[in-house]
Amino acid sequence: MSETSLPEASLRSRGMMIALCLATIASGLLLRRFGMGLSLPFGIVKYGGSLLWGTMVYLLLAVIALRQPASWLAILAALIALCVELSRLHHTPWLDAFRLTTPGALLLGRVFSLWNLAAYGAGIALGWATDRFSGRGA
Numbered sequence: 001m002s003e004t005s006l007p008e009a010s011l012r013s014r015g016m017m018i019a020l021c022l023a024t025i026a027s028g029l030l031l032r033r034f035g036m037g038l039s040l041p042f043g044i045v046k047y048g049g050s051l052l053w054g055t056m057v058y059l060l061l062a063v064i065a066l067r068q069p070a071s072w073l074a075i076l077a078a079l080i081a082l083c084v085e086l087s088r089l090h091h092t093p094w095l096d097a098f099r100l101t102t103p104g105a106l107l108l109g110r111v112f113s114l115w116n117l118a119a120y121g122a123g124i125a126l127g128w129a130t131d132r133f134s135g136r137g138a
Contacts, residue, residue, distance in 0.1 A: 054123025
């Protein structure tokens, strides 16, 4: 079914999810760039960015799979976050070189951390709660 044949409410939901996703990305970038300069504690800057990354993954999935239940999106987002975190245990020259770039650090991170998994989980829960609050359903 094409997007033009979706009910108007679904189109508004997709637009809202895109806006939330873009706001989350902007918030994460701003937190990482200016958080320490604003004298925010290191933990807030480090794990706040990870929390927002988890939220972003959930919201991206909500944009892509608009009709899927929020619980399904949360499980898929958790699996993606786990795979990305576990990928940090795998080292090849080209992958390590990519991780040293800004896009590589933002997308894949550099060092494995169980704390990151906890932050991702909190972020996914935040995305799920936002999704539920917007009226998308279970």
